[in-house]
Amino acid sequence: MIDEVIAFEPPDRGPDRRRSIVELRRNLKIMGIPGVAYFGNLEEVVTLGRDYDGQDYAQKRVVTLYNLDFCNEIASAIETREQGKRILRFEALRQVFRDQGECYRRVGGPNYFVFMLTIRNQIDAKKIRGF
Secondary structure, eight states, rough: OOOOOEEEEEEOOSOTTTHHHHHHHHHHHTOOOOOOEEOOHHHHHHHHTTTTTTOOOOOOOSHHHHHHHEEEETTTEEEEETTEOOHHHHHHHHHHHHHHHHHHHHHHOOSSSSSEEEEEEEHHHHHHHHH
16 A cells, blocks of 8 residues: 655664664565665755765655654754754754645645654643744
8 A cells, every 4th residue: 555665764873873774775675665765864864855875865756644753852853964963853844844745736646645743742832932
């Protein structure tokens, strides 16, 4: 039922930072699952338009199911390649919705999608208002 997988895999901690992305790409290929795996955090790849391998990020068709599973609070900072720790999640989510709308206008497709977002509920109202 899933036509294509678009995945994001951040660098691992430890000496082999590429271990998980290599494994993910290999598993997609072995299982014959069409799609692409980007090396880097979703937030950084989507906002910069490329991953750590220099692979351009582009949405080619309407995505009908998003499953974004952030293991921390909505306003968590991520370590970026060039700018240190940054809070990019809200900017990235806005970009995902812009990309979805632009893709629909450009190539058509379904006029619906499901957006699942998992985050840890621990942010206070003052902090969220700042975003």
